[in-house]
Amino acid sequence: MIFGGIRRSIRRKFMLVVMATTLVALLLASIALVTYDLLTYKRTWVADLSTQADILGLASAPALSFQDPKTAQENLGLLSVRPNVTAAAIYTSDGRLFASYRRDSTDNTPLPPHPGPAGHEAGARDISLFRPIVTPDEQLGWVYLRARYDMTGRLLSYLAIVVGVMLASLTAAALMSVALQASVIRPILAIADVAHEVKDRRNYAARVPKTTEDETGYLVETFNDMLGEVGQRTEDLERANRRLEQEVAVRQNAEHALIEADRRKDEFLATLAHELRNPLAPLRNALHILKVAGPGSEDGKAARDIMDRQLRQLVRLVDDLLDVSRITTGKVVLQRESVPLATIVENALETVRPFVAERGIALSVTTPDMPLVLRADSTRMAQALTNLLHNAAKFTDAGGRIDLRVEREGLDGVTITVADTGIGIPTDMLPFIFDMFTQLDRSLERPYSGLGVGLSLAKRLIELHGGSLEAASEGQGKGTRFTARLPRIVVFEPGPRAATSEGGTPRTPARRRVLLADDNVDFTSSFALMLRSMGHDVIEAHDGAEALQAARAIQPEVAFLDIGLPKMNGYDLARRLREDPATRSTVLVAVTGWGQDGDRKLAAEAGFDLHLVKPVESTQIETIFAGLASTPLRPS
């Protein structure tokens, strides 16, 4: 619609220009011509009349000289051949009318009674003139002529002619402009068409065909170039926009992730504080009972049990935290060895069983008959499995059941399934339960909600072993099933150590000489008590020098050494002991609060055989002594 209007407008303008030019040119030419003609007409007419008058005068001179009006009258009568001359007269030199003539006898216009001054006088409709009749010797009289001088009529007829010529010219101009339009306007319309196309459809590929070599052609060329430029820039801009959008999306995701992680960390800190405090109250209570009731009594035993459980809980928490830290920073180095899966399962079960029993949950274990051997860090693997079982126990109410099932999968795979009848997981939460610090149930009634790192740890550990961990749940209240898949080593004969461990009954340890060095007197005394209860001989030392002296004195078979010892630190002490032939074969066990891999490495370099992180469990001690029993000691 608008576009059509534009097209019409440019056509109309073109025609207007042509017509206006023609009209103005014609008008100016007409005005000039008419003006010139009217001026000339008058001058010519006056000259003509003058000549006429002179001829008349000459012819009538004898008539005047010899008093012959009749002849003069006859001379004037000759004017009948000049239709424009309406009246004429001859006057004598003394001003008397001598002869007169009227073309139309009914013409009543009076003749001048006396001759006027020589010359002409133009009126609206006629022109009159006086000429003297002169001979070389004298003036004889005057000739008077009056003629029609129709300036208005002449003007009107000119006007008619001009109007006619203009109409014809304008028609011709209009026809010509229509013909010329084609060559001038068509390229411009082509440009307009393409501009329309570009504007409506954003089609920057459109081009105007170039048909002329004039300014319009140049315009077309420039327009096309500009289109190309605009198209290119638009494309670049859009590309940049898309890239920006993607970047923004990525950044937004990252920001959301950061916010989410921050939120989880906050929750984690709150939970951590809660979890760390939780065991403290029972511990204090139990301590109080012990003070009141005495260690030997029934209440005292119960109190010790409570303390034992709560301590375990605390240790677990701190262990988990350390592991989280290690895994997060990528500092976990697996001590991989060939280890029977049964051993790992047994270790895990041993850790979990008391808790499961306490919760009143039934635990069934199904393992295949054939031995399955993993290439794994048995401690880490057991930790992962423990986490899974612990998690199952936490979220299963009393009376529920946990099924642990170990199955072969293919030739070189193994599947460990932990299924419970607990509260289950809502489907929409399934993807997130392995995220760090994720907790589904925050209710206060659930005392063992934990830090939200157990499952995450388990998954990471399993993945570090080249396996995978998946969670499945029918929904809330319908239990949860965790499935771990791990690669295994195909072996046909179980090793002797594995057989030993698989039996699950460590041999009765022999009586050993044990050196215990720690600046924490409470620790050494309680540790010593425990060791002595196991039937070993124990010497305590509270700084490095003292420990070195004691070691030389008794040549211990096993030495538990703190790293942060006064006077001589644990590393130096270990080196000194290794240098001394008397203590070279002593099994050196680092007992420290530092459990990082770097610490373990330093310990190994210093000559330690083992590395334990405080607090030390009695089972760990038992394992060490069991190992001493099954493995021949270094030759002393």
Add this chain to the structure above:
Amino acid sequence: MIRWILLSSMLLATLSGSARAQSEDSDLERRVKAAYLYKFAGYVAWPDSSFPDPTTPVRIAVLGDDKLRSELATMVLGHTVNGRAVVVLGYTEEDSLAGVHVLYVGRQETSRLPKLRDEARKRSVLLVSEGDDAIDQGSVIAFVLSRRRVRFDISMTCAAKSGLTLSSRLLSVARTVVPAGS
């Protein structure tokens, strides 16, 4: 002067037919004739021999009418004909016509026309006389009275015989023109 003559002519026309004005009529008539006489000279072409010099005046001789002669002499003062001065002469029979261009013979002397005729023709003198028969007696131009107005007749024959050429414009105002060869 001319204006006066014309005025007189007008008076003459107005008062024509009045017996009491007979004497005045004669004076008017004489004055008109005098005026015509020198005006004729403007319409006549003389042979070149008649004017040997560019300054040669036009000589008009008057025979038998002294009043007219004096009238004419007064009239021509200060006037020219074809750029030449006009001289008026009295003429007697004894005088020669040599150097004369126009000879007027008054009414009383018309009987002498035949005698003068040959001499006049020989010397190309414009012979002007009076009366209806003056033409027959050899006059080139003859004054006549027509309806109380002074008119004149012209004889082309006499003009031709005198070696004179008369302007056709003069002929147009003549009462009668006797063509040549008749």
